Amino acid sequence: MTSPLRVLGVDPGLTRCGVGVVDVSRDRSARLVHVGVVRSDPELPIEQRLATIAAGLRAVVAEHRPDVVAVERVFSQHNRSTVMGTAQASGIALLVAAEHGLAAATHTPSEVKAAVTGYGAADKLQVQTMVARVLRLDALPKPADAADALALALCHAWRGGAAAAVRTTLTPAQQAWAAAERTGRR
Numbered sequence: 001m002t003s004p005l006r007v008l009g010v011d012p013g014l015t016r017c018g019v020g021v022v023d024v025s026r027d028r029s030a031r032l033v034h035v036g037v038v039r040s041d042p043e044l045p046i047e048q049r050l051a052t053i054a055a056g057l058r059a060v061v062a063e064h065r066p067d068v069v070a071v072e073r074v075f076s077q078h079n080r081s082t083v084m085g086t087a088q089a090s091g092i093a094l095l096v097a098a099e100h101g102l103a104a105a106t107h108t109p110s111e112v113k114a115a116v117t118g119y120g121a122a123d124k125l126q127v128q129t130m131v132a133r134v135l136r137l138d139a140l141p142k143p144a145d146a147a148d149a150l151a152l153a154l155c156h157a158w159r160g161g162a163a164a165a166v167r168t169t170l171t172p173a174q175q176a177w178a179a180a181e182r183t184g185r186r
Contacts, residue, residue: 006067008068019036053089057092069094071090071094072108094106116131131151
C-alpha cells in the first residue's frame with residue numbers, strides 16, 4: 001500500500017495567509033494534519049511582511065514535510081492593491097516550495113470550489129462546510145483563509161496530485177485536464 005500524499009495548501013494574503021496540510025489517500029479520503037494562518041502586521045514595510053510570511057511558511061514545511069504545495073492562483077480582482085499583495089504572497093509560497101525542492105501547483109478559486117463542492121461559484125460557507133465534512137471535523141474550519149487553504153490542498157490531491165504520486169503515466173482524462181490547464185496559463 002502506498003502512503004498518503006501530503007499536500008500543503010496556501011491561500012495567499014499579506015495580512016492573513018491561510019495554510020492547511022492534509023494527507024490524502026488514493027481512495028480520496030483525507031485527514032487533517034495542520035491548519036492555521038500566518039499573519040503579518042499591516043504597519044510593517046512590505047519587505048518585512050513578506051519575510052514574516054516566508055518564515056511562517058518555512059516553519060510549516062519544516063514541521064509537516066509536505067510532498068507538494070498548492071497555492072491559490074491570482075485570477076482577477078478589481079482592487080489593485082489587494083491583487084498585488086496576494087500576488088506577492090503567492091510568489092513567496094512558490095519560492096518556499098522551490099527552496100525545499102517541492103513541486104508546486106496553482107489553482108483558481110473556481111477550480112477549488114468546483115473540486116470541493118461540485119459548484120464553481122460556491123460561497124465561503126459551502127466550501128467550509130464541505131471541507132469540514134471531508135476532513136470529519138467537529139466544527140467549520142476558521143478563519144475562511146484557513147478553510148480555503150485546506151480546500152486548495154484537497155483540490156490539488158483530487159485533481160491528479162495523488163494519482164501523479166502513484167502513476168508515471170496519466171490517464172486520458174488526466175491528459176486532457178493537463179492540456180486544458182496549460183492552455184489556460186497562456
